[in-house]
Amino acid sequence: MSFVKELSxxxxxxxxxxxxxxxxxxxxxxxxxxxxxxxxxxxATFVLLCSNIIISLIKNITPSKIRIPVYIVVIASFVxxxxxxxxxxxxxxxxxxxxFIPLIVVNCIILGRAEAFASKxxxxxxxxxxxxxxxxxxxxxxxxxxIREILGAGTWLGIxxxxxxxxxxxxxxxAPGAFITLGFLMALMNMLKEKK
Amino acid sequence: MGYLGExxxxxxxxxxxxxxxxxxxxxxxxxxxxxxxxxSALGMGMAVIFVMTLASAITFxxxxxxxxxxxxxxxxxxxxxxxxAALVQFVEMxxxxxxxxxxxxxxxxxxxxxxxxxxxxxxxxNTTAFRSDGTTAYNFFDSVLNGxxxxxxxxxxxxxxxxxxxxLEKADLPKSMQGMxxxxxxxxxxxxxxxxxxxxKI
Numbered sequence: 270m271s272f273v274k275e276l277s278x279x280x281x282x283x284x285x286x287x288x289x290x291x292x293x294x295x296x297x298x299x300x301x302x303x304x305x306x307x308x309x310x311x312x313a314t315f316v317l318l319c320s321n322i323i324i325s326l327i328k329n330i331t332p333s334k335i336r337i338p339v340y341i342v343v344i345a346s347f348v349x350x351x352x353x354x355x356x357x358x359x360x361x362x363x364x365x366x367x368x369f370i371p372l373i374v375v376n377c378i379i380l381g382r383a384e385a386f387a388s389k390x391x392x393x394x395x396x397x398x399x400x401x402x403x404x405x406x407x408x409x410x411x412x413x414x415x416i417r418e419i420l421g422a423g424t425w426l427g428i429x430x431x432x433x434x435x436x437x438x439x440x441x442x443x444a445p446g447a448f449i450t451l452g453f454l455m456a457l458m459n460m461l462k463e464k465k
Numbered sequence: 466m467g468y469l470g471e472x473x474x475x476x477x478x479x480x481x482x483x484x485x486x487x488x489x490x491x492x493x494x495x496x497x498x499x500x501x502x503x504x505s506a507l508g509m510g511m512a513v514i515f516v517m518t519l520a521s522a523i524t525f526x527x528x529x530x531x532x533x534x535x536x537x538x539x540x541x542x543x544x545x546x547x548x549x550a551a552l553v554q555f556v557e558m559x560x561x562x563x564x565x566x567x568x569x570x571x572x573x574x575x576x577x578x579x580x581x582x583x584x585x586x587x588x589x590x591n592t593t594a595f596r597s598d599g600t601t602a603y604n605f606f607d608s609v610l611n612g613x614x615x616x617x618x619x620x621x622x623x624x625x626x627x628x629x630x631x632x633l634e635k636a637d638l639p640k641s642m643q644g645m646x647x648x649x650x651x652x653x654x655x656x657x658x659x660x661x662x663x664x665x666k667i
Contacts (some may be wrong), residue, residue, distance in 0.1 A: 368586060
């Protein structure tokens with residue numbers, strides 16, 4: 270039962286982006302198109318899942334004084350794996366995500382879950398937590414990217430969906446659009462929370 | 466163009482045109498988290514400038530004489546983040562021992578800097594950056610100065626944001642807009658203003 274609970278909490282109740290406000294840099298930087306958002310979401314989910322598994326396995330033998338460096342090494346190893354695999358098999362996506370793949374290392378969601386969850390719970394719960402948080406992250410990224418791609422380019426996953434008369438609002442896929450879209454989405458979340 | 470001109474271009478690019486926060490999206494967590502008060506923003510900014518300059522210097526040496534020399538480029542991410550984490554810890558200890566007054570104002574911000582992606586970002590960007598002629602790769606001094614100017618760029622927008630947010634506290638906003646949402650929209654308008662600098666041809 271608690272497996273399902275840990276799995277579902279990351280998607281709505283403890284959503285890493287809208288509720289916990291973690292991992293802002295990739296959130297704003299890669300959501301220019303849905304495909305980039307999905308790529309980033311799955312890469313981060315993979316790193317989160319693997320690092321949560323390893324960290325919950327070694328939690329009893331890690332001295333608490335040096336636990337943060339240990340976590341960082343574990344996370345950085347998986348990030349390097351993702352970086353190399355992506356460069357080999359998905360070079361296009363690797364190029365458009367660019368700097369933000371090595372920067373998954375410093376994504377606060379991953380270190381945050383390692384410290385707050387995986388270092389205190391068993392492997393099974395840590396897996397559930399990682400999948401839930403990863404899905405919550407990926408979904409939130411896709412929502413932001415959907416809004417920005419439709420408004421800014423008139424496409425979704427690269428397919429033209431707006432009528433020909435629609436003149437794309439370029440600002441939505443530039444930097445300012447990222448901040449403003451996320452700002453309005455967060456205000457919307459707050460409004461829904463108040464109504465409850 | 467002489468070397469001073471080169472430095473001017475580098476400074477303008479790092480501070481205004483390709484600002485780390487508003488156009489490269491690096492270091493957003495402290496930008497949104499520590500911008501509620503002007504004095505804590507100043508402390509954070511100073512700590513970031515200091516660590517970014519040092520980190521640029523050390524990661525440049527590690528990259529050139531360790532990773533490239535022995536063909537270990539695939540270890541770049543791990544090597545850089547460990548260097549930065551160790552460096553931050555070291556700086557913290559040195560400041561605590563030798564400058565207690567400075568430690569009091571910077572102390573709380575230093576541990577946070579390890580996970581500030583702007584520091585790792587500038588270290589990685591320095592390894593692939595070119596001077597304005599597009600062919601000469603950054604040498605040691607270029608990297609250090611680029612780290613310094615990027616830190617200054619971060620501090621400039623952090624201070625501006627903190628000043629604006631202190632005014633915002635008095636504004637009468639709808640309840641759902643208070644706090645983070647309005648801060649993000651404000652950041653968006655600031656980013657829009659910074660786009661004006663892109664028109665500069667230097």
